[in-house]
Amino acid sequence: MQIRRAATDITELYAPQFEQFGLELTGKGAVFTGEVANDRAHGRAWIMPLSPTCIVMEHFITPTHDMYLAEYTPEPYACVSEVSAPTLTCMPEAGITPANLKPLHGPWPNNAVCSFIQNNCGEELSPLFAGQLYHSRSVLFLPGYFDELEHRYPTEFVGIFEAFAEPWHEEATSAICHTLRRINEDRARTVGGHVYMQGIVETMVAELACSCAAHKQARQAAGTRVSITIAEEATAMIERALDKGRHVGINEVAERLYTSRSKLCATFKAQTGESLGAYIRRRRMERAQDLLADSALTIAQVAERLGYPQQAAFTQAYKQYTGTTPTTWRSQHI
Structure with missing residues (x-):
């Protein structure tokens, strides 16, 4: 398998937006921070790059007047995020469709957790309104992050990037919420902060992969059980017809089992190794x-x-x- 290296400097996912507020980030160890207080906005932000394809970040921005934020996306990225209500409201304008939306009771009113994939590459304009707090605590992933995992652990992380735009089961959502709650600037700055952040993010991704795999297996098992049931019901119906001196054909069996002839024949063959007509x-x-x-x-x-x-x-x-x-x-x- 060939690994796709990040074509994008991951700072391109946030730096241009911050610059529009006059907010510049400077490095302090593994953490980059910045504050702003001008005629455009008040607030602060911090980020910690975990790799060339993954960062954790948090921002608190309150515009001083209504404005449009130009957001440029160089390549698709996946994200899990805890957001304030104003941040959530402006997502559709930026071409983002949040998935797995879960309201939270936190220090900011109407916060929620969500996941999404931003795949509208190019520039989008999002309206921001004066006096509203735009808060987000997020983990962002470029596709190459999952390519690396798939290279290290073949087959275990297939399709996980795409899963950020799909419904998750409760255990995966809980893992996301738990991880986002453990991301904070103070912990990022302490000894071992980078290793700590990297560990909780990798644990979150592992939990998501485990949940997706478990429910995929459950769906396959359920499908197998349904198929076996169809085959068993078909054979029982044929035996009952023979007991009564009747001949039953494939079309009649399909109709009485509320399935199509093609599905019935394919399922019966797969489960018994014999075609239904031959049986x-x-x-x-x-x-x-x-x-x-x-x-x-x-x-x-x-x-x-x-x-x-x-x-x-x-x-x-x-x-x-x-x-x-x-x-x-x-x-x-x-």
Whole structure:
């Protein structure tokens, strides 16, 4: 597998936006911070790059007047984020559709956790309104982050980038919430801060991958159980028809099981290794031999009990299947 290296300097995902407020970030160890208090906005931000393809960041920005924020996306990225209500409101204008939205009760009113993929590359304009707090605590991933994981752990992280735009199950959402709550600037600045942040982010991604894999297996198992049920119900229906002296065809079985003929045939073949049509013919002929073994029944009566309209039709079908006529078979086996 060839790893896709980051074509984008990850700072391009946030630096141009901060510059529009006059906010510049400067490095203090592994953490970069900045504050602003001017005629455009008040607030502060901090970021910690974890790798060339992943950063954690947090910002608190309050515009002093209504404005449009120009957001430029050089390449798609995935994100999990705790956001304030104004931040959430402006996402659609930036071409972002939040997924896995979960309201929180935190220090800021109407905060929520969400995930998303920003794949509208290019420039988007988002309206910001004076006096509203635009807060976000986030982890951002470029696609190359998951390429690296897939290279190190083949098959374990396939499709995880795309999962940020899809519904998650409760355990994955809980892992995201827990991780975001553990991201804070004070902890990032302490000894081992970078290793700590990297560890909780990798744990979060691992939990997401585990949840996706578990529920994929559950869906596959459920599908298998449904398929087995269809095959079992089809065979039971055929046996009941034979008991009643009726011939049941594939179309009738499909209709009574509320499925299509093609799905029924494919499922039956996959679960039994035998086509449904072959199964019906085989069981009908096996039942014919059971009846022929009863010398009290005439050939005509056997044909009738198997649902053949005429004895000649039964004789022809039996000879075609076994290579001998019903009369000959009976004479050889009774």
